Amino acid sequence: MKNFILDLPTRIYFGKGQIENLSDAIKPYGNKVLVVTGRSSAKKYGVFDDVVEQLERNKIKWVEYSGISPNPRLREVLEGIEIAKEENILLILAVGGGSVIDAAKAMAFGRYASGDIWDYFLHYKAIEKALPVGAVLTLSATGSEMNGGAVITNEEKKQKYPYISDKLKPRFSILDPTYTFSVPKNQTAFGIADIFSHVVEQYFSPTTDWWIPDRISEGILKTVIHWAPIAYNKLENYSARANIMWASTMALNGIIATGKITDWATHGMEHELSAYYDIPHGEGLAILQPYWMEYVLSRETEERFDIYGRNVWDIKGLTLEETARKSIEETRNFFNSLGLPSKLSEVGIFDEYIGEMADNLGKREGTIGRFKKLGSEDIEKIYRMAL
Numbered sequence: 001m002k003n004f005i006l007d008l009p010t011r012i013y014f015g016k017g018q019i020e021n022l023s024d025a026i027k028p029y030g031n032k033v034l035v036v037t038g039r040s041s042a043k044k045y046g047v048f049d050d051v052v053e054q055l056e057r058n059k060i061k062w063v064e065y066s067g068i069s070p071n072p073r074l075r076e077v078l079e080g081i082e083i084a085k086e087e088n089i090l091l092i093l094a095v096g097g098g099s100v101i102d103a104a105k106a107m108a109f110g111r112y113a114s115g116d117i118w119d120y121f122l123h124y125k126a127i128e129k130a131l132p133v134g135a136v137l138t139l140s141a142t143g144s145e146m147n148g149g150a151v152i153t154n155e156e157k158k159q160k161y162p163y164i165s166d167k168l169k170p171r172f173s174i175l176d177p178t179y180t181f182s183v184p185k186n187q188t189a190f191g192i193a194d195i196f197s198h199v200v201e202q203y204f205s206p207t208t209d210w211w212i213p214d215r216i217s218e219g220i221l222k223t224v225i226h227w228a229p230i231a232y233n234k235l236e237n238y239s240a241r242a243n244i245m246w247a248s249t250m251a252l253n254g255i256i257a258t259g260k261i262t263d264w265a266t267h268g269m270e271h272e273l274s275a276y277y278d279i280p281h282g283e284g285l286a287i288l289q290p291y292w293m294e295y296v297l298s299r300e301t302e303e304r305f306d307i308y309g310r311n312v313w314d315i316k317g318l319t320l321e322e323t324a325r326k327s328i329e330e331t332r333n334f335f336n337s338l339g340l341p342s343k344l345s346e347v348g349i350f351d352e353y354i355g356e357m358a359d360n361l362g363k364r365e366g367t368i369g370r371f372k373k374l375g376s377e378d379i380e381k382i383y384r385m386a387l
Helices: 018-029 045-055 074-086 097-110 118-123 185-203 211-233 238-251 263-278 281-296 302-313 319-338 354-365 375-385
Strands: 011-014 032-037 061-065 091-098 132-137 149-154 157-164 172-175
Touching: 011 018, 011 238, 018 045, 018 091, 018 172, 032 045, 032 074, 032 097, 032 172, 032 263, 045 091, 061 074, 074 097, 074 149, 074 172, 091 097, 097 132, 097 149, 097 319, 118 149, 118 157, 149 263, 157 263, 172 238, 185 211, 185 263, 185 281, 211 238, 211 302, 211 319, 263 281, 263 354, 263 375, 281 375, 302 319, 354 375
Parallel strands: 011 172, 032 061, 032 091, 091 132, 132 172
Antiparallel strands: 149 157
């Protein structure tokens, strides 16, 4: 078990009608807010109007920046930074899903960054200061509402990189499950795949002597498995949306990573994939995760898969190897039950850039993954398995 420091500074307002707390959440940070949104859904389904009503009623000055892409772009971040500077913004309020929150975080530290902001992503340069960020969540997926991570795409360079800092954790997040009722079935499925993969990336670990985060992880996975088909088929089922929303937050707020070495190989491969092809992040993860599982399964790792199969999928009466393989099959079947694809070719991705993407990851990282280290050749084999 590793030593750890856990800092969870985000105040969560969870449940129906929590938007009423927005002005009180903002006021400690000042009276000039940049409201960042996506392309249309927050406005189309009334969430933006709820936010504006709260701001206007409480005489909070605000400026809008809308149009953040599902895989947020560097150029969008740079435009937001300029607005933050010109308008003397004191807090950035993200109204949307993880992409909008990630863009808001990048704007928050970009406001004070020196030089090229992309250098911070390329070289993990430390940040000294960032504007406070708040969030009104409209999509359960990334967990960005309670963590310090931001993933941004540089379209010109075909690069999609994360940046992580405690300084970027939102000061508050409003989580009203009714704000996710309008999320369509495919986006609901993409979000669920992302949640599931976040837990898997931390669960499959060489750390074997620290049970508490593993048992929590299994509980989150079983929660997702139970409620996902209900949320997918009954979009306005409050209990399903609420359980999926809190699973999303718990999956990546740091708790299930405490004391553990974590993997993140599948996320690294998917980031490279969506930098080239701009597919939905969750869709890419749903395709790649089972192939990663198949590739890393071995005599040395099958015990962890056996525990996963028994504790998450309730597989009984099989040998160690049979349980391990069955657990991978169940994972793929779960994604398929939500209408998610099993092959890259199903989403129009073939072998044009497979070698290039694998080389990029290998050159940048050396190896990826901690459960089993993967080099460029391994990465390329997994991509090709997924074709």
